Amino acid sequence: xxxxxxxxxxxxxxxxxxxxxxxxxxxxxxxxxxxxxxxxxxxxxxxxxxxxxxxxxxxxxxxxxxxxxxxxxxxxxxxxxxxxxxxxxxxxxxxxxxxxxxxxxxxxxxxxxxxxxxxxxxxxxxxxxxxxxxxxxxxxx
Amino acid sequence: xxxxxxxxxxxxxxxxxxxxxxxxxxxxxxxxxxxxxxxxxxxxxxxxxxxxxxxxxxxxxxxxxxxxxxxxxxxxxxxxxxxxxxxxxxxxxxxxxxxxxxxxxxxxxxxxxxxxxxxxxxxxxxxxxxxxxxxxxxxxx
Amino acid sequence: xxxxxxxxxxxxxxxxxxxxxxxxxxxxxxxxxxxxxxxxxxxxxxxxxxxxxxxxxxxxxxxxxxxxxxxxxxxxxxxxxxxxxxxxxxxxxxxxxxxxxxxxxxxxxxxxxxxxxxxxxxxxxxxxxxxxxxxxxxxxx
Amino acid sequence: xxxxxxxxxxxxxxxxxxxxxxxxxxxxxxxxxxxxxxxxxxxxxxxxxxxxxxxxxxxxxxxxxxxxxxxxxxxxxxxxxxxxxxxxxxxxxxxxxxxxxxxxxxxxxxxxxxxxxxxxxxxxxxxxxxxxxxxxxxxxx
Numbered sequence: 360x361x362x363x364x365x366x367x368x369x370x371x372x373x374x375x376x377x378x379x380x381x382x383x384x385x386x387x388x389x390x391x392x393x394x395x396x397x398x399x400x401x402x403x404x405x406x407x408x409x410x411x412x413x414x415x416x417x418x419x420x421x422x423x424x425x426x427x428x429x430x431x432x433x434x435x436x437x438x439x440x441x442x443x444x445x446x447x448x449x450x451x452x453x454x455x456x457x458x459x460x461x462x463x464x465x466x467x468x469x470x471x472x473x474x475x476x477x478x479x480x481x482x483x484x485x486x487x488x489x490x491x492x493x494x495x496x497x498x499x500x
Numbered sequence: 501x502x503x504x505x506x507x508x509x510x511x512x513x514x515x516x517x518x519x520x521x522x523x524x525x526x527x528x529x530x531x532x533x534x535x536x537x538x539x540x541x542x543x544x545x546x547x548x549x550x551x552x553x554x555x556x557x558x559x560x561x562x563x564x565x566x567x568x569x570x571x572x573x574x575x576x577x578x579x580x581x582x583x584x585x586x587x588x589x590x591x592x593x594x595x596x597x598x599x600x601x602x603x604x605x606x607x608x609x610x611x612x613x614x615x616x617x618x619x620x621x622x623x624x625x626x627x628x629x630x631x632x633x634x635x636x637x638x639x640x641x
Numbered sequence: 642x643x644x645x646x647x648x649x650x651x652x653x654x655x656x657x658x659x660x661x662x663x664x665x666x667x668x669x670x671x672x673x674x675x676x677x678x679x680x681x682x683x684x685x686x687x688x689x690x691x692x693x694x695x696x697x698x699x700x701x702x703x704x705x706x707x708x709x710x711x712x713x714x715x716x717x718x719x720x721x722x723x724x725x726x727x728x729x730x731x732x733x734x735x736x737x738x739x740x741x742x743x744x745x746x747x748x749x750x751x752x753x754x755x756x757x758x759x760x761x762x763x764x765x766x767x768x769x770x771x772x773x774x775x776x777x778x779x780x781x782x
Numbered sequence: 783x784x785x786x787x788x789x790x791x792x793x794x795x796x797x798x799x800x801x802x803x804x805x806x807x808x809x810x811x812x813x814x815x816x817x818x819x820x821x822x823x824x825x826x827x828x829x830x831x832x833x834x835x836x837x838x839x840x841x842x843x844x845x846x847x848x849x850x851x852x853x854x855x856x857x858x859x860x861x862x863x864x865x866x867x868x869x870x871x872x873x874x875x876x877x878x879x880x881x882x883x884x885x886x887x888x889x890x891x892x893x894x895x896x897x898x899x900x901x902x903x904x905x906x907x908x909x910x911x912x913x914x915x916x917x918x919x920x921x922x923x
Contacts, residue, residue, distance in 0.1 A: 408517035419556025701838025
């Protein structure tokens with residue numbers, strides 16, 4: 360999607376309706392059919408005991424990247440629900456921003472399975488920080 | 501632990517050092533050997549598109565309840581790391597506060613496996629909202 | 642259920658139809674509403690490189706115990722499908738038999754979430770060997 | 783690795799020592815640094831209630847493909863242990879054989895994280911059947 364199309368999409372509309380996203384400063388930076396990117400600049404308020412991004416924040420991005428990748432394949436009359444998420448934390452979240460890339464692996468009639476890769480970017484260098492695999496459900500009206 | 505003992509413990513100290521916890525208003529409300537409770541009052545800033553607690557917030561509590569249940573069984577010279585977390589979301593997070601209860605299932609030499617049950621409390625009624633199973637690692641100095 | 646009732650149930654009928662169960666010698670030893678036990682005696686053919694029960698066999702029991710606990714809450718006109726399974730292996734499967742205990746945590750309209758605890762029994766002593774958390778789906782005809 | 787090298791490798795040696803692998807007829811068909819393939823022809827003895835490959839068999843291959851991909855990056859003085867596995871079942875295992883492809887995502891000092899993709903092959907056509915994400919541990923002597 361072009362930037363204009365993202366802005367107008369039901370994906371962006373749903374993202375905007377998540378107050379937690381604007382509260383932490385996360386942005387939807389790319390949406391394609393079955394794919395989505397979310398970016399989050401570092402903020403001290405989002406840290407764990409060592410001053411790195413909290414695992415809960417990394418999980419939040421993993422979940423939302425998978426969710427909006429899935430939602431991009433649905434009609435705006437549907438809504439989307441995370442059934443479950445599994446995440447492995449690979450490297451500490453030390454850096455300037457997080458970048459989560461979500462991809463749909465399989466879209467069934469009601470069930471969607473997606474994977475997310477979450478990178479930490481420091482001084483322009485991307486490093487894989489976490490990977491997730493999750494299951495979502497389409498709710499039709 | 502008595503409330504006084506919790507306050508003085510390395511568990512509470514680590515919890516206090518997590519800026520994300522005070523930022524969202526979460527509190528460590530119970531710590532016992534291998535067990536921990538975390539409470540979080542509702543806040544509009546923590547919501548998803550329908551105005552319920554965001555799944556990322558629920559995952560954050562699941563992770564921390566498992567983490568501090570595990571850390572309660574360690575020396576304060578050790579530190580604790582989440583390797584991975586798997587969470588099932590069972591009911592929407594609609595209510596006045598979240599209560600996460602983490603329990604250690606097995607503490608090995610370096611690896612700890614824990615489960616968390618997360619409840620949503622509405623008008624005094626507790627309802628199971630999510631369950632998690634996770635793996636943590638003890639890092640000795 | 643009484644033993645007679647188990648034998649006659651749709652749960653037992655489905656279990657019997659799984660050739661892999663009789664092939665490895667697994668038995669459905671208890672079925673209650675939302676709960677199920679499966680027992681498997683040790684057999685050299687089911688081992689990994691150290692001569693212990695293979696993790697794949699332990700996962701098989703975890704999956705089936707969760708599945709038949711779930712199926713016990715359904716009508717025999719429905720069928721049951723595992724969407725996903727997550728298992729932690731806690732202790733090596735060294736012993737005389739495995740005992741898997743599956744319990745339904747939440748039965749929704751279509752989605753069921755269940756946990757299994759898998760024990761290894763050696764000389765009459767039960768030891769927790771693995772724990773799982775999984776998601777299943779009811780398919781109605 | 784060339785076929786000769788696979789045969790001689792510590793990976794093949796460990797695979798051969800797993801009696802469950804020869805019992806079901808699974809073969810190690812490719813090993814590279816951090817990558818591994820396992821193939822399993824259909825056998826009625828390995829089926830669930832509808833006559834398809836049992837989810838436990840699919841999980842077994844997912845686990846072993848991840849395990850031997852990891853073990854290929856280790857010295858033969860080390861041994862390898864699965865800590866946990868999470869698998870999503872995407873399509874029924876109806877076909878002539880299963881092909882599991884395991885890849886290491888991150889090899890740390892002691893902890894390895896790997897993903898497996900499991901395909902079902904019918905009349906020469908590969909279809910994605912399941913995906914897994916798992917955590918393993920290197921045990922040094």
